[in-house]
Amino acid sequence: MRGRVTVAAPAKINLSLGVGPARDDGFHPLATVYQAVGLYDEVTVRPARENSLTVHGDGVDVCDVPTDATNLALRAAARLAAHHGVDEAVDMTVLKRIPVAGGMAGGSSDAAGALVACDALWETGTPQHELMALAAELGSDVPFCLVGGTAVGTGRGEVVMPAMSRGSYWWVLALAAEGLSTPDVFAEFDRLHAGSSVPEPEIPDGLMAALRTGDVEQLGTALSNDLQPAAFSLRPELEDLVALGLQGSAHGALVSGSGPTCLFLAEDETHAATLRELLVGSAPTLLLAPGPVPGARVIR
């Protein structure tokens, strides 16, 4: 067994997020295009007698992150141990840079990171398809956080297929001071659609075409998020922020997933820095991130 393993676990954004009608169990079918971007949590595991977790924030507030067995990363470690019948525990540290409840799958990425880290620590050599199945049990976004890159997600988002994609993109991420609960945003989506029929979700053809050619301008106009009206309804200031980016020189702007993080697509890194200047004062934290990047990977 290794002494200690650290994994970098990337944030995800949704280039499109199609939300279908609620099923009987309350879940909405999704059709989404994910992209992993260069903003990382770090998950470190060491052998221990019992599971424990410490969470540190690097520029993000972590007071809402549970440190008990309900934490998704600790659940992932326990699930992998059970899968292999391994009687091992870990002392886990999560360094968070992905905003909590920010619509960027921070908890899911930590879970993917914990699977990869524990698999390396225990030298269990879990095949990728088994890791993907465990990931899907843990949460809808966890399988994508394992593979990263750019991918289409269907079902609840857990059925992941890599997308044909060329080139890389630069994003400005506008982080909010306070997160939005994903269930609250879906409830608002339901409220806004009450009495009207919601179509089955689709992946926009224009988006896939833009990704195949690497055309940043076309990609910008093809970005979409069915949850955006619900996020705007709960946080009206986000609508002004997105409008500001669009009136400026962003190729596209939208809410990330269930929000409240907002995304602005730039031409390149220099343009992203210019866009960030334009947005200073409109959001508490503005970061630049490239995408796509790989999924959860051992870095030390």
Ligand code: ATP
């Ligand atoms: P998604 O985009 O997948 O809907 P999110 O990015 O909006 O998720 P998360 O940061 O994953 O939201 O956190 C959602 C909630 O999950 C938090 O408020 C917290 O209570 C809980 N949680 C459990 N484990 C973790 C974790 N490792 N990191 C962050 N939050 C966690």
